[in-house]
Amino acid sequence: MTPDNIGSNQPTVTSFGHSPWVMGMMLSVASSLIISTNLLVAAALLKLLLKKCSQSWCFVLNLALADSLVGVAITGLATEDLSRNVSLDKTRCLLRMAFVISPCIASIMSMFLISLDRYAAIKIPLRYSLLSGKGTAAGALLVLWIISLTMGFMPVMVRQLQVESSYDGFCAFFSVIHNVAIVIFLSVVFFPVLAIFIYIYLDILKIASNHQKQICRVRQASSWNGDHHRQHSQHQPHHSYLRISYWSHVKALRTVAVLVGCFLVLWCPFFVVSIVHILCKSCALKAVIENHIWLLGLSNSLINPIVYAIWQREVRLQLVAMFSCIAGSSLAARATVTERGDPQPNVQTQASASRRDTLNPALLQPITNDEAHAGPQTATTSLWPCDTTKVKRSTSDTVFTLYLSHKAAVPKGH
Template identity: 70%
Template sequence: LKLSFSSPRVMGMILSVAACLIVSTNLVVAVALLKLLLKRSSQSWCFVLNLALADALVGVAITGLNQISPPANTTPPDQGKARCLMRMAFVTLPCTASIMSMFLISLDRYAAIKMPLRYSLLAGKGTAIGSLLALWISAITVGFLPGEMMVWQLQADGYGGFCAFFSVIQEVGVIVLFSLCFFPLLSVFIYIYLDILKIACSHQKQICQVRQAGSRTLLRSGYSRHVKALRTVTVLVGCFLVLWCPFFVVSIVHILCKSCQLAGVLENYLWLLGLSNSLINPLVYAFWQREVRLQLAAMFSCLTGRSRAARPTGAADRYNPPSSCRIFKIGSLLSSIWDVYFCFRCSSSPCSLM
């Protein structure tokens, strides 16, 4: 994590814009999810709401990173190091919570489709509260692991006044953090991702057959609803792998290869790429999850309806649909493209995605 891009001012501008986009987008989606939860209590929506809140906290946390650190000659080294550790901890904590929330969502949808009977017995408020409590305890532990009151062995020996992730945490500590948190989750993510693709492919073949037969009975089942939710999780996990894997993999290469000089690439580009995952997550749900998309469309159409009521209605207003409807139809278009792709893919050959 680096606090300057080519200059502190440029990085400050980038982080400020990113923070505003991340916080605003996730809060809008969180409001829509809260409305859905009030309509119908669901363990899955609790996990998705937790993801939106964790991503919003990522945006809040990076607002403190655009502040220029005091010069090294005006701040005692120990005080500057402690301040930098706290700043890194408050960024690592919500990022860890966001990653673990995606893991919970994937596991929840995967369990619903793989063992529906046991899932219906285990799913509930108690399971959701216990899972979220364990998630935040783990995120706090990982985030503050190298802190002043935690493990001194993970902290770097010296501090030159420049606040960056690799300047305050030992390279061995980075490997320990990644080995405990990221790579185990990554392996499970990959397994779930591949199995989800296999399930989605096989079920899409059934949907195509039902549509060709002219019947829509199977499309109304609860099982079909779970599979459509798995489609969103597939996109979510795919975005996570694309955006976060480069940072974690190159970090290990940077630690093992002293002559590669990858610190600039890591701290200037790959961290920002991973950070953008907190902006992509709410957009995935806004465009791919039908319930969230409809709830957001209802919220925006309500706002546009109030603004239209405040002025005279013209002929153009009577015949032009609200802009929110046109925007959220993009999500339906993307969903249809996904269906067409899988129909073509699964009808051309047996499912061989595993």
């Protein structure tokens, strides 16, 4: 917004046709989605780290936290766009841009660190197992955040990187930051990371291709041998190792490919158009960058947790377990409330009690002599503690009574 529009009731309109209110709503929705998805994935990663401390999971957790900070940072920009009558001075705008740039750089560097970690685990597995650990992860993350904060706050600390023209009150990237800072940012962060990304991807692809060729050679050697069973037993362990190694490389290749693809699709337009904007002053690309292409780069912070939630099996299973636990707790609470308000279990209890009181017809059958002798022992064991003599006497009286009733019922002629 410009100073002429401050205090006006009419909504301001940017040079590309978007009102600040629409941009504020878009940033608000984006920040909510970015924060919620990244915190959810961060909770799953934290549970995985508590089960098994892994250097790779530390880097992925740092990526989720950096993306969450991106969502927190853009809430300030959304607040400014939604409150039309607020104008920031140049220093506060520089600080706000610094808090947006720093986590963005940390997110890009975290993706680079994850790819480098996977590449080292494949390229030099023995040295990787010796060098990886808590100390290495902590040192790498410390260097990452120092670089990110230094790059992000450099326009605030160095006056030469600030725009020399008068500040009109509209807080935007190109309104307060000089083009030289963008060139430095591209030279230090974007192009080196992009080049290393492409090299890592191609090298992992080459390693996976070599392992696939070795698997084919082992299969051919096994099929050409006359003694098939002996040759199969000789090559089976090596063949299994090659297959496991090959599929691990394919998984790493897939993860790196998704990261590189998202990075290229979402961040490349911003940097390429920024270069064109610096070189071509008459192209008028400032509004396009600030209203559209910059949002495309921010969406990378939303894509990253979705990628790991879908492609990483451990993260996916942990998220399923978390949702299952939450769903189970809600169902248990609902069942408890239903039991308290529903009198049906009492009716069932009364019905079951009446059924227990009903005499079993099997008990009305005559007792044989063997059953009469076996009856006291069962009664003694089931009615303990009681008097054994009384039980035997009661059983004998019952048998004698049944005998007399049976004799009276039989006709005399029989």
